[in-house]
Amino acid sequence: MVVLAKGELEQISLPIAHKPGTFFSGIPVIDLSEPSSKTLLVRACEEVGFFKVTNHGIAMDLMAKLEAEAMRFFTLPQVEKELLGSGSPLGYGSKRIGCNxxxxxxEYLLLEVTSKPMSQTSLSYLKEPSASSFCSALNEYIMGVRKLACEVLELLAEGLNIQPRNLLSKLVMDEESDSVLRLNHYPPCPHLQGLNCSLTGFGEHTDPQIISLLRSNNTSGLEISLRDGSWVSVPPDQNSFYVNVGDSLQVLTNGRFRSVKHRVLANSISSRVSMIYFGGPPPREKLAPLPLLMEEGEQSLYREFTWCEYKRSAYKTRLADNRLGQFEK
Structure with a gap:
């Protein structure tokens, strides 16, 4: 354990992690403009559960704009940041991840994603023009990343020979879809500079939703767990998106696609900023393996449950817990 000096995210004790390893070269990279992308996407979901997409259609200047707005927010005085989301799972938070x-x-900003544009009043305590500029960047980015999630899910449906093509994408595009955008800021940790170790930024976990799309700046820290249990470092790429299979998609495919464990290590020198869109289904949506994806005689690995049930259960767990365990048959 390490106790950090007061004044940096307050005085907290955090577990020391291992020193980051070399970057893993085996992460699938998929050009969405290529005709073969649907086949490659399916293979990546089956073999790794994690991949990078290029030619995604979201402008670089939009990603840079939202990153700048996020950093402007995170450099505000602590008391001002805490005005957003005090006592709520949404809004601003620091140090504590969940309630367990x-x-x-x-530190992070967690925002609900709906079919309606985000209202400027949700950031009204920020001085103008900051509120309107931040809100504009958020809305434009959310619109683009929801469209990208939809495209990836529809290509996956094609690769799986699922009809209709929007069977998966409609779950995250529904008016009641329970999706969120998370802006994470991992400040540099100079106390560790020169030491042969790192610090836990975000502990190991899987994402509960259907699909997660992540874009970060050029600071390393993200790691994923391979099928053999080993952890590998993901090379940063501020121009592309990394995509995670979520727990819900694992259930829908009866384990054919696997939700990958991942974590983030803090950096001793540079700030890391990540922007993650979590595409979730509507609260009352029933989740169970899709019969059209199951072979003759194949047994369902999971009992049917609603997204609301699963989300309620997940809130009671620790990050590293197997959240799907109690829904397995």
Whole structure:
């Protein structure tokens, strides 16, 4: 354990992590403009559960604009940041991840994604023109990343020979879809500079939703767990998106696609900023393996449950827990 000096995310104790390893070269990279992308997407979901997409259609200047707006927010005085989301799972938070004791060297802004544009009043405590500029960047980015999630899910449906093509994408595009955008800021941790170790930024976990799309700046820290249990470092790429299979998609495919465990290590020198869109289904949506994806005689690995049931259960767990365990048959 390490106790950090007061004044940096307050005085907290966090577990020391291992020193980051070399970057893993085996992460699938998929050009969405290529005709073969649907086949490659399916293979990536089956073999790794994690991949990078290029030619995604979201402008670089839009990603840079939202990153700048996010950093402008995170450099505000602590008391001003805490005005947003006090006492709520949404809004601003720091150090504590969830309500069950998980800690991380980060601060974050968690925002609900709906079919309607985000209202400027949700950021009204920020001085103008900051509120309108931040809100504009958020809305434009959310619109683009929802469209990208839809495209990836529809290509996956094609690759799986699922009809209709929007069977998966409609779950995250529904008016009641329970999706969120998370802006994470991992400040540099100079106390660790020169030491042969790192600090836990965000502990190991899987994402509960259907699909997650992540874009970060050029600072490393993200790691994924391979099928053999080993952890590998993901090379940063501020121009592309990394995509995670979520727990819900694992259920829908009866385990054919696997939700990958991942974590983030803090950096001793540079800030890391990540922007993650979590595409979730409507609260009352029933989740169970899709019969059209199951072979003759194949047994369902999961009992049917609603997204609301699963989300309620997940809130009671620690990050590293197997959240799907109680829904397995």
């Amino acid at each position: 004791g998980d800690l991380g060297w980060l």
